[in-house]
Amino acid sequence: MADITLQGINKSFGQNRALRNLDLEIKDGEFFVLxxxxxxxxxxxxxxxxxxEEPDNxxxxxxxxxxxxWNAAQRDVALVLQQYSLYPRLTVRxxxxxxxxxxxxxxxxxxxxxxxxxxxxTLQITRLLDRKVERLSGGEMQRVSIGRAIVREPRVFLMDExxxxxDANLRDVLRVELKKLHNELGATFVFxxxxxxxxxxxxxxxxxxxxxQLVQVGTPSxxxxxxxxxxxxxxxxxxxxxxxxxxxxxGEARIDNGFSLPVTAIGAxxxxxxxxxxxxxxxxxESGAPVEGRVFDVEDHGVIKIxxxxxxxxxxxxxxxxxxxxxxxxxxxxxxxxxxxxLFDQKNGRNLAYA
Amino acid sequence: xAGVQTSAEKWTNRTAIAAVFVALIIMLTPIYWIxxxxxxxxxxxxxIPPTVVYEPTVAPFVKLFTxxxxxxxxxxxxxxxxxxxxxxMVFDGGEKVVRNRKSGEVRSSGYGDRFKNSxxxxxxxxxxxxxxxxxxxxxxxxxxxxxxxxxxxFILSTRMLPPVVVAIPMFLMYRVVGLNDTHMGLIILYTAxxxxxxxxxxxxxxxxIPREYEEAALVDGYTRIQAFFKVVLPEALTGMAATAxxxxxxxxxxxxxxxxMTNRNAQTAPPYIPSQVGSGLPDWTVIAAGTFxxxxxxxxxxxxxxxxxxxxMSFGAIRK
Numbered sequence: 001m002a003d004i005t006l007q008g009i010n011k012s013f014g015q016n017r018a019l020r021n022l023d024l025e026i027k028d029g030e031f032f033v034l035x036x037x038x039x040x041x042x043x044x045x046x047x048x049x050x051x052x053e054e055p056d057n058x059x060x061x062x063x064x065x066x067x068x069x070w071n072a073a074q075r076d077v078a079l080v081l082q083q084y085s086l087y088p089r090l091t092v093r094x095x096x097x098x099x100x101x102x103x104x105x106x107x108x109x110x111x112x113x114x115x116x117x118x119x120x121x122t123l124q125i126t127r128l129l130d131r132k133v134e135r136l137s138g139g140e141m142q143r144v145s146i147g148r149a150i151v152r153e154p155r156v157f158l159m160d161e162x163x164x165x166x167d168a169n170l171r172d173v174l175r176v177e178l179k180k181l182h183n184e185l186g187a188t189f190v191f192x193x194x195x196x197x198x199x200x201x202x203x204x205x206x207x208x209x210x211x212x213q214l215v216q217v218g219t220p221s222x223x224x225x226x227x228x229x230x231x232x233x234x235x236x237x238x239x240x241x242x243x244x245x246x247x248x249x250x251g252e253a254r255i256d257n258g259f260s261l262p263v264t265a266i267g268a269x270x271x272x273x274x275x276x277x278x279x280x281x282x283x284x285x286e287s288g289a290p291v292e293g294r295v296f297d298v299e300d301h302g303v304i305k306i307x308x309x310x311x312x313x314x315x316x317x318x319x320x321x322x323x324x325x326x327x328x329x330x331x332x333x334x335x336x337x338x339x340x341x342x343l344f345d346q347k348n349g350r351n352l353a354y355a
Numbered sequence: 356x357a358g359v360q361t362s363a364e365k366w367t368n369r370t371a372i373a374a375v376f377v378a379l380i381i382m383l384t385p386i387y388w389i390x391x392x393x394x395x396x397x398x399x400x401x402x403i404p405p406t407v408v409y410e411p412t413v414a415p416f417v418k419l420f421t422x423x424x425x426x427x428x429x430x431x432x433x434x435x436x437x438x439x440x441x442x443x444m445v446f447d448g449g450e451k452v453v454r455n456r457k458s459g460e461v462r463s464s465g466y467g468d469r470f471k472n473s474x475x476x477x478x479x480x481x482x483x484x485x486x487x488x489x490x491x492x493x494x495x496x497x498x499x500x501x502x503x504x505x506x507x508x509f510i511l512s513t514r515m516l517p518p519v520v521v522a523i524p525m526f527l528m529y530r531v532v533g534l535n536d537t538h539m540g541l542i543i544l545y546t547a548x549x550x551x552x553x554x555x556x557x558x559x560x561x562x563x564i565p566r567e568y569e570e571a572a573l574v575d576g577y578t579r580i581q582a583f584f585k586v587v588l589p590e591a592l593t594g595m596a597a598t599a600x601x602x603x604x605x606x607x608x609x610x611x612x613x614x615x616m617t618n619r620n621a622q623t624a625p626p627y628i629p630s631q632v633g634s635g636l637p638d639w640t641v642i643a644a645g646t647f648x649x650x651x652x653x654x655x656x657x658x659x660x661x662x663x664x665x666x667x668m669s670f671g672a673i674r675k
Contacts, residue, residue, distance in 0.1 A: 052570050073576040085571040089589055102576035152575065 002063045002076075002155040002188055003028050004049060009058035011044055011212075018044040019055070020212040026205075031182050031189045033203030035196060035235065041212040042192040046158050049190060051075045062155070073102070077156040078149035082165050085145050086133045092144050093129045096120065099152045119147045122181070139170040150181070156188045163198065175202060196236045200224065208232050226342075230349035233277050233342070239306055239317040241277045245346060248274055253341065258312035259291040263341045265353070273346040280306065282340040283318035289333040295326055309334065386650065392643035397448055400639040414444040415640035419631075419648075421445065422453040422462040465619075465627060466645060473623040474652065475538055477606040480545035484602045485595050487546070488553025489561075493583065495554070496561040497569075507558070510551045518548060519611045526615050536617045544612055549602040556601070560594025561587065596663030603656055624649050 006024040010017070019041045026032045034042045047053035048060060051072035060068045067075055078099075079085070086095050096116045100107050107115070120126045123143045128136065136144065142162055149157055162178075163171045179202055182189050193199055199206050200220040207217045208231075216228040227233035233241040246255040248270050254260045255276065263276070285307075293309035293316070300322065307318045309332060318334065326332065343352040360368070392400055394411035426449055430438075435446055445452050453462045491510075495503055525544070526535070534540030564587055572582035614626035628645040631638070657664070 050570075050574055052573065072570075072573040073578070077574060079571060079574045081567050081571070083567075085567050087568060087586065098572070099575035102572075102581070148571070148575075 003061075004156060004188065004190070005059075005061040005064075006045070006048070007059040007061065009045075009048060009055045009060070011041075011048060011053065011055050018212050019048070022058070022212065022214055024207060024214055024217070026188060026190060028188055029186050031179070031191065031202060031204045033199040033206045034190065034192045034209055035194070035199040035206055036209030037194055037235075039211075040209040042194070042209055043160055044212075045209070046079075046160050046190060046192050049075075049156070050077050050079055050158050052079075075156075076154050077158055078152055078154040080142075080145050080149050080157065080159040080162045082161045083141075085148065086141055088133050090133060091129070092120075092125065092131055092133060092136070092147075095133060095144055096129075096147050096151050099148055115151045115153075119151045122150065122184075123147050123177075138166050139174065142166060142174065146178070146181070150185065153185075154187065156190065157185075159189065159191045161193055162191075164193070164195065171198075178202065197238070200236060206236075208235060226351065226353065227277075228351055228354055230275060230277070230344050233344070233351075237279060239280055239319075241279050241342075242283070242314075242316045243344070244276045244314050244316075246274055246276055247271065248343065255312070255314060258314050261290065261336055261341075262338045263343070264339045265341065265343050274352075275344040275346050275349070277342040277344055278336050278340060280317040280319045282337045283309075283316065283334050284336060285318060285320055285324070285332055285334045287333060289335040291335065292331055292333050295328055295330045295332055298326060298328060307332070389643050389646050389650070392640055393647040395640050395643075397638060397640050400643070412444070413441075414448060415638075415644035416648075417441045417444050418448065418450070418638065418641045419466050419644045420464055422464050423450040424453050425449070426451050464631070465622070466624070466631075469622050469624045469627040470648065472538065472617075472621055473607060473625070473649075476541045476545060476621070476623055477603055477652075479538075480542045480549065480606045481599050481602045483542070483546040484549035484553045485557075485599045488550055488598065489557045489588075489591060489595060491550075491554045492557035492561050493587065495558055497566065507555070510554050513547070513551045522611060522615050525612070529616060534616075536620050536622070538621045540616055541613065541621055541623065544616070545602075545606040545609060548609075549605055552605075553598050553602060556598045557591065557594055560591055564590045593663045596660040600657055600660055600664060604653055607653055 004024075004026040006022055009019050009022040009024075011019040022041070022045065024045070034045060036042045044053060048055050051060075051067075051070055051074070055068070058068075059066055062070075062075060087098065090098065093116060096119060097112055100112045100115060116129075117126070120129055123146060125140065125143050125147060128140060128144070133141065133144065142165075145162065159178075163174055166174065175198065178189075178191075191198075191202060200223075203220055205217060206220055206223050208215045208223065210231055216223060216232045218226075223232060224236055227236070227241070230243055233243065244255045244258070246253050246258070248254075248263070251262055251264075252260045253263045253274075253276050291311060293311040295307055296310045296315065297308035299306040303322055304319045305322050305324060305326070307320060307326065309316045309318060320326070344350060345352060391407075393415055394413070395406065395409055396412050396414065399406040399409050423445055426446070430446055430451070435443060438446065442452050454460060455462060494500065495507060500506060529535045529540055534543070568586045568590070569579075569582045572586045573579065577585065608625060609623075610625040613623045617623065617626070624645070628642055628649065631641055631645065
């Protein structure tokens with residue numbers, strides 16, 4: 001069980017600055033998700049924590065102790081990768097035993113067997129124990145990889161997109177299992193993903209990374225409801241938040257080339273160019289609503305429908321109940337929940353509520 | 356294949372089999388010729404047209420392993436009758452076996468020792484080249500080496516001129532440092548010669564082994580060295596086997612340097628075999644016998660490693 005703190009981590013690969021002055025705090029027992037696009041520095045962050053990559057400068061603290069110069073073995077972490085971490089020559093049992101047989105561990109054969117059996121039971125792979133790794137399916141392989149991590153009962157689990165190579169159904173199943181595992185083990189989990197649904201559904205805390213910098217850290221609902229800037233607003237939520245340029249005049253949002261609607265956020269930002277952000281579910285479609293738009297696209301998701309509406313030069317997403325009858329090119333009237341509208345600085349994208 | 360073959364596929368198949376057959380004939384004929392000559396009586400070795408049916412004899416092998424001299428006069432009947440069967444064979448060929456004057460022991464030719472030298476030099480230089488090559492390749496593959504490409508090119512450049520070109524300077528250097536006619540001298544030469552090849556081939560194989568394997572081991576508490584031996588080496592065995600076969604064959608067959616650098620103590624079989632032309636006309640049956648035995652170790656070595664070779668010969672190109 002361990003806290004992890006990164007302080008001012010910089011890491012470059014040649015010309016490419018992978019991490020820029022990254023600060024990060026992960027609490028003991030937390031399920032921490034690092035969310036970011038490819039190249040944002042998620043994997044590098046994980047490898048720095050694991051001790052596989054040495055930061056150019058900055059400190060890694062584990063449980064308050066400076067672990068910057070510890071090697072991977074001393075940090076007592078376990079790593080689950082997207083693929084490849086299983087040894088093809090060994091059976092499933094051989095793979096699960098492997099971490100327990102290193103010189104830094106002193107386990108008797110009985111203890112090893114006990115731990116392997118227990119891990120196999122937890123992950124429901126007991127029947128696969130004597131099989132060669134080559135003959136496993138993707139989901140089975142990933143379970144074994146997770147098993148390899150849990151046999152050692154490490155302080156920290158580091159997972160680098162462990163689910164992204166799996167097909168959708170299996171991903172959902174393993175997502176639930178991983179959360180359950182986290183509850184049972186109580187260890188610190190650091191989970192890297194580019195999939196915002198994974199991030200939102202699994203994390204106690206989510207850290208959004210962009211270009212080697214941590215943009216925002218918060219609970220999934222903080223990230224979703226109060227994004228720090230337009231980047232975070234755009235990276236979570238399906239479909240993403242609607243962002244429109246405009247100005248604030250007398251408690252009304254005047255959207256460029258479009259419409260005006262009231263907002264409750266007052267004071268800040270009057271007179272300057274703004275971006276108004278509103279989640280698709282906070283657009284309200286009803287017959288008496290103030291603004292008219294034209295339906296450009298309808299996606300039926302069963303429970304909900306996602307409409308794309310053209311208003312002037314803006315194209316907005318709205319989620320509505322699946323019962324609503326609507327066809328392409330229909331004229332629809334809509335308003336929004338005035339208290340849910342967020343104001344961002346048009347220049348630097350920052351949420352004015354944080355300013 | 357249980358599937359239905361179209362007639363085009365059938366013909367492709369037959370053509371392929373025919374091509375393999377032709378290739379086999381071309382490649383196996385010299386080997387057959389060597390084997391056949393090795394068991395022929397001397398007078399049938401060079402007949403035109405070649406003698407195909409004959410009574411096999413082991414006389415060439417007896418001659419190969421013994422020291423002989425030309426008979427000045429025919430042995431007496433008594434002498435001939437008292438001699439063992441193999442000595443009679445030598446008498447039949449118009450020669451006699453040389454014996455130690457005091458003890459009467461048969462003096463052996465140098466072939467056995469030369470063969471042993473070949474084995475010592477080839478095996479040790481192969482082990483060294485593959486071992487050092489694997490470690491070097493691992494370093495290049497896994498660590499950032501300043502000027503990596505230049506180093507690799509430099510390593511390869513040692514193969515860019517025909518080795519014989521440097522034979523004379525090498526010979527002079529070896530004479531100064533006293534490596535002439537020593538096992539060590541040849542081992543160093545062959546290791547150096549094979550090393551560049553081993554590094555390049557092994558780098559290809561090791562590049563194919565995912566880094567994640569080792570990193571997982573490192574995180575699990577293994578040291579870099581342990582991770583190398585426990586994780587990388589087993590994965591690299593196939594490549595090492597293929598590399599070893601190539602290095603062994605190169606060292607085993609090497610002729611020019613062995614001829615120049617050695618004469619007695621450390622001489623290997625290749626320069627020795629043709630030196631046994633003997634007095635008078637060359638005795639092709641003895642040369643064939645020497646060559647025939649010389650083929651066997653490579654055949655055995657390749658046979659033992661055949662399972663690794665199938666994957667290894669493609670230089671790691673087959674992915675799972």
